Amino acid sequence: MRKLAGIGLFLLVLYGSLLIANEGARSAENHYNLGRDIGKYGLISLGAGLLIISGGIDLSIGSVVGLSATVLVILLTEKGWSPLLAMLATLLVGCVIGLVHGVLVTKLRVQAFVMTLCGLFIYRGLARWLAGDKAMSLGRGFPAFWRDWLYRSRAVFGLPMSLVILLVIAGVAAVFLHRSVYGRYLSAIGSNERAVRYSGIATDRYKMLAYVLCSVLAAFYGILFVMETNQVQPSSDGNFLELYAIAGAVLGGCSLRGGEGTVVGILIGTAILQLLGNLVLMWGIPSALEYTVIGGALLLGAILDESLRRGEGRRARGAKEGEKEKQEEEQKDHKPA
Amino acid sequence: MAAEHSGEATPAPYLLEARDVSRAFPGVQALDRVRLSLRRGEVLAVVGENGAGKSTLMKILAGVERLDSGTVLLDGRPLRLGGVQEAQRLGIVLIHQELNLAENLDVAGNIFLGREPRRGGFLGLVDKRIYADAEPITRRLGLDSSPRAPVAGLSIGQQQLVEIARALSLDSRVLIMDEPTSSLTQRETDRLFDVIRDLKRGGLSVLYISHRLKEVEEIADRVVVLRDGRNAGELQHDQISHEAMVRLMVGRELKQFFRRTHVPPAGNVPPVLRVERLRLDVGTGQPISFSLRGGEIVCLAGLIGAGRSELAETLFGLRRPLSGEVFLDGRPVRVGSPAEAIAHGVFLLPEDRRSQGLVLEASVKANVTLASLQRVSRLGLINPPRERALARDLCQRLNVHTPSVDKTVGLLSGGNQQKVVLAKWLTRSPRLLIVDEPTRGVDVGAKTEIYGLMDRLAGQGTAILMISSDLEEVLGMSDRVLVMHEGRLAGELPREDLSEEAVMHLATGGGHGS
Ligand SMILES: Nc1ncnc2c1ncn2[C@@H]1O[C@H](COP(=O)(O)OP(=O)(O)OP(=O)(O)O)[C@@H](O)[C@H]1O
Ligand SMILES: [Mg+2]
Secondary structure, eight states, X not given: OHHHHHHHHHHHHHHHHHHTTOHHHHSHHHHHHHHHHHHHHHHHHHHHHHHHHTTOOOSOHHHHHHHHHHHHHHHHHTSOOOHHHHHHHHHHHHHHHHHHHHHHHHTSOOOHHHHHHHHHHHHHHHXXXXXXXXXXXXXXXSOHHHIIIIIXXXXXXXXOHHHHHHHHHHHHHHIIIIIBHHHHHHHHHHHHHHHHHHTTOOHHHHHHHHHHHHHHHHHHHHHHHHHHHSEEOTTTTTTXXXXXXXXXXXXXXXXXXXXXXXXXXXXXXXXXXXXXXXXXXXXXXXXXXXXXXXXXXXXXXXXXXXXXXXXXXXXXXXXXXXXXXXXXXXXXXXXXO | OOOOOOSOOOOOSOSEEEEEEEEEETTEEEEEEEEEEEOTTXXXXXXXXXXXXXXXHHHHHTTSSOOSEEEEEETTEEEOOOOXXXXXXXXXXXXXXXXXXXXXXXXXXXXXXXXXXXXXXXXXXXXXXXXXXXXXXXHHHTOOSOTTSBGGGSOHHHHHHHHHHHHHHSOOSEEEEESXXXXXXXXXXXXXXXXXXXXXXXXXXXXXXXXXXHHHHHHOSEEEEEETTEEEEEEOGGGOOHHHHHHHHHSSOOOSSOOOOOOOOOSOOOEEEEEEEEEOSSTTOOOEEEEEETTOEEEEEEOXXXXXXXXXXXXXXXXXXXXXXXXXXXXXXXXXXXXXXHXXXXXXXXXXXXXXXXXXXXXXXXXXXXXXXXXXXXXXXXXXXXXXXXXXXXXXXXXXXXXXXXXXXXXXXXXXXXXXXXXXXXXXXXXXXXXXXXXXXXXXXXXXXXXXXXXXXXXXXXXXXXXXXXXXXHHHHOSXXXXXXXXXXXXXXXXXXXXXXXXXXXXXXXXXXX
């Protein structure tokens, strides 16, 4: 709870400093773009976050985005598939990839880090090969109906559609993670898989589910990406996205040790990352420094998190006289498990 | 921080003394003005129920935990301990209740961890001398694995011996042992006691914690009893008795030992479990055959490393047997995973609560309901009030001491953690319940509750296979005892032939029983 409040506050501070930057930063246009990016990046951070909570990791997200975008463009142009079918097929590609990760990690005991590192290379290569190693354009552009509906529309309260989609998916994910039996298993597996298995739960199934969710969300990102750009550059599109996804999840309080993290936290973490990028732009900081700023913020977050942990321990130890602390502790104890 | 010695140098009556030591954790006063004094060359036992504050006090004395108020004196001089290293330098060594081994290192590597003799200058190579140095210590304790064996492959009991060996290899004046024997069998315990007596003659003082009161009667010179974080009394050598300790611990009389009320059905009842020529993937791989009827409590006895836990894990689907067959209620079954075992009605209470039984970072509530979330959920969604109610009920039935069911389970006292693992299965009605050291680290009162629970389950027709290294428990609870030795069944003892000697004879490889 305290952690969430901390990153929430950080987000507000960042937002405040955006508002005082300049006219452009305050504009509706900038807000719209920011919202749209948060919506997109939130999807992959959510996938990465759920996986991290279950004790896994996925380094191939960017390549999966590249591959699925390539597949989608090929299906729409060269194969002439209907948009709906092509998009479903793209999601299916993500699903299969996730399943392969899950099976190899659980059944063949390949380490998740190694498995998805291999995936990072493999899918990038596949995408380039499928596209004949050149950029592909959608020609007439993405079928208008879908693009307008899924990407451009401001149907709900004038919010960018990708943000609306993210909020809906995050809502489902929050119920899944914090309220459902499966989410409980997932986070318990993240902290002690053995104890969960000994309780008679088919842990492999839940781990596979986390990999599938992560890759499907990456494929979905690929679809939105094609709608935005109307083309795909298989050799570079999606590069580094896994790092953004993981950074968002970690900033949002997911522990790489597994078992820890909330959906709200992941959303806040994503928003912080996007705001940082936007701030660099708006404050006129040389854009070359963008990565440095993000890396610095991440580091700061990690240090603060660790000292918060220790501070809590110390306070708890000094709690002899303080009824106040007791109450605080109790509040902390009542957070959702 | 430096240890502060002050005051004059008159020989103090006590080597180590705790004066009015207090320590609070959120929601609990773990220690409330506790006093304790240890003479030179004395074995002082500290007993008390689960959560009474024993481990906390020991951790404070060894510099692991801080105290809120009070003083600790060494040689009559107040001592401010800044950490474990410093306590060790002053000669205070603690063997923790829970295992703390580096799983990737071998036995000798663990024993000398942090104090390895170096060679090769700045390269800091570990001198192979540690293997030769480790040998006598492990032999003295009866640890029969090689100093080069990786500890990850050792049983819990063997790992415990490694912990003890590490403490013995340190030069100490005060040796604090927090439940050192909780997974040792009679033979290793006897050896340990010989070692303790030796050390005592050499002037070493020992603080000894155990829930096996019989051991305390045997080894202690004096007993200090804690109850709810306070001093509840002290017994001089001639006052030490099981009854006296229990009276001070729980504040009322408790009968000597649990009595079974249910007798297993006589005559020709078909067995619940039949094991035919099962060959384990450990030891000599000799075939094992036995059967268990419903309502029967059968105990697997043997020394540590005899293959008892491995047999349990095989029946629960955690290990593949080399060959052989298992029948449940007459039907042959292949159990490939714990989930399948549970679907067949086979449940296991695992031996190592921390690594196999608990999600330590999660709450008590999440842990006790982990195996029965279906009961409190609809369409996959957990109903929080019902979950809370179920958790409260389960905790109450086993008397788990916790300020709230939301407390992180890893912060409970050892015995209470054990109760949480057991509570997990209370919602189910097993056909076959395998319990591996069910009362490890559990206090007398809770032991009685656990025995009562097993007795009730047996009364309902459950077959129970119990693994225990506590001979008193074996003798008191079992209808039959199967003794294992080096991965095979060494013999079987019916209730009427049960005696400590008979079990030990078979367990040490001494020929067949009746
Ligand atoms: N780090 C901690 N944080 C919060 N509470 C703690 C912590 N350590 C111990 N406690 C609490 O302090 C009380 C005393 O615990 P302690 O481990 O000293 O009991 P114990 O006498 O050793 O019990 P056992 O026989 O079960 O080992 C318990 O209620 C326990 O939950
Ligand atoms: Mg203890």
